[in-house]
Amino acid sequence: MLLAHAAKTVFLTDHGDQILENCLKNVQLNSGVLNHQKVVYVRELDWTHPWPPKVSSDLATQERFSWSSSELEEVQKASLLLAADVIYSDDLTDVLFGILERIMSQGSEKVLYLALEKRYNFSLDDLDVVANGYLNFRSYLKDDSECEGLELGSLPCFMGKCIDVAEIPQYVGGYDRGDDVELWEIRYSKGKL
DSSP states (O other): OGGGGTOSOEEEEESSHHHHHHHHHHHHHHHHHHOOGGGEEEEEOOTTSOSSOOOOSOTTTOOTTOOOHHHHHHHHHOOEEEEESOOSOHHHHHHHHHHHHHHHTSSSOOEEEEEEEOOEEEETTTTEEEETTHHHHHHTEEOHHHHHHTTTTTSOEEEEEEEOGGGSOOOSTTOOOOTTEEEEEEEEEOOOO
16 A cells, blocks of 8 residues: 555455455555555456456446456556465465466566465375475575576576565564564566577
């Protein structure tokens, strides 16, 4: 929401009508303080569906949280993506990176800042306590030298750098970040195919 002060357009995305309605209420509640409601859009982004989503040309049948063609063009122009609390299962991590590849490979160069907190659960497959999705998430990321080393950058890849959160000032008291909170800067290299 604070990005609405500086950004031309902000898309708040999630999946499911109840969650999207909650996002919309947050936009409406904060519109008086921010006075930038006109640039904040709530849109559905289902990672399991292809990108770009289908656009309805008939305004009467267009769903409330669906995308317009002009909004999809704005996404192509975007330079900054933010995501939080999106890594918690291998399957959803796979489809998330599928969507990210399609979004980040189109239009202008983009950077994604992704915040996560490792979620530990007992796994029957591993018979151990594991952070579901985290190892799979890390498998998608290369450092800069690894991407460049892939036949002189010929293959597309995600380049990720973990940011030391201890170096970021904390303005909210009473919250212990712990060792399991991470912030990642992720870029997509299209390769030279």
